[in-house]
Amino acid sequence: MRLLADAFGGDNAPLEILKGCAAAQKAYGYEITLVGDTQKIKACAEQEGLDLSGMKILHADGVFSMEEQPTALLKAGRDSSMAVGLRALAEGRGDAFVSAGSTGALLVGATFLVKRIRGVKRPALGAVMPTADKPFILVDTGANAEGSVPMLCCFAKLGDIYMRRVLGVESPRVGLANIGTEASKGDTLRQETYRALSEMEGIRFIGNVEARDIPLGAADVVVADGFTGNILLKTYEGVAKMMAGKIKAMFKKNPLTMLSYLGVKSGMADFRRTLDYKQYGGAPILGVQKPVIKAHGSSDAYAFQSALRQAAMCVEADVPEKIREAMQHDAAQ
Known part of the structure; x- marks a missing residue:
């Protein structure tokens, strides 16, 4: 290698x-x-x-x-x-x-x-990110600020291949990042992409996914134009930092809370690892x-x-x- x-x-x-x-x-x-x-x-x-x-x-x-x-x-x-x-x-x-x-x-x-x-159509940045259960890939996260239906369909295929080949997911669930789960939601690009992805062979399209459901493991591949994807990525990172900071401050509040930390120390270590981007290293240019x-x-x-x-x-x-x-x-x- x-x-x-x-x-x-x-x-x-x-x-x-x-x-x-x-x-x-x-x-x-x-x-x-x-x-x-x-x-x-x-x-x-x-x-x-x-x-x-x-x-x-x-x-x-x-x-x-x-x-x-x-x-x-x-x-x-x-x-x-x-x-x-x-x-x-x-x-x-x-x-x-x-x-x-x-x-x-x-x-x-x-x-x-x-x-x-x-x-x-265009190479894309795919960021592997954590959920409550297992990682997913978000494509695109900033390579292409503007998208088109063919581009987003291509991103779906790129993400599907990565999840199958690298992370071993047999039949990745592909979702389209949108403001609602219904097929009629979103702007023209999202509506037309929804229809195109629904007709695509070789991928398991599960429909639209909302931002609030992504951290809960709603999809294995989340498709977005680079502008939307980058905002999702940065929000994800910011919330993770905020949560880690708040929890740390909570346990350091007084001697009693510091003592209680000892009882959940191993669980907190697992929690930090789940949120830590460092375990994934970087974003592949697909x-x-x-x-x-x-x-x-x-x-x-x-x-x-x-x-x-x-x-x-x-x-x-x-x-x-x-x-x-x-x-x-x-x-x-």
Whole structure:
């Protein structure tokens, strides 16, 4: 398993990226190539006492800034760690690429350097998220602010393939994010997409799902345009942080509440794990020729390790090839 890691993408690079790579290599035995300034990588590792002896380094002079326009990656940013890593992936020097850098730039690079799979209308960001029972995938979470019926139908197929191949859900329930469960609810896009999804072969469409029901496990795949999906994602993250903070404050209120915490300590640990995005690592960019994972911008070592694991799972499940087969099947109809 050959994984390419952007050593200089994200708020906590390069230290947390290097620590995450070292942990992933130790836990899973991946062949990891760090992409970035060789001198800076070695200096950071030496300063922190990290053993990178089992990893390769692919030198890149630059770092793509979060402030730059995403399309600048293809020209002014072509020597950045992100662009160099994506080109290496496209050239077959790795099986997957992981970056915690600019989401927009990574989408541009994945689309134009790694290339879109024929038949995919637009690549989409799929975020794996927790529910009361088991995880689901939300597609799209920001790659495409505006949607169309063909795009949303494609997102449904991408999410269905991911849940089947990576998370092992035999018959994923596909729901359309909407303001009500009735077929007549929502704007024209939602109504027309509902009809199209109802007629789609190969997916188990269960109808509209409301935002309040998503955390309760209403669907295995939730389909949305990128604007709606991103709002859902950020609301989810915000509520999780608020709940964790409130519960922590409640138990620290006085000595008695602190003592009572001991009785529910293991249950609270399970609760925190359920809400923690770090266990899922990042969002796969679905619809490009090889696996590209967008790790959270504030990833620490554990989150980046999880993103590397997610990338490996996409490779093992051969997700791009399954998407390619599905698109070819549709084209032949």
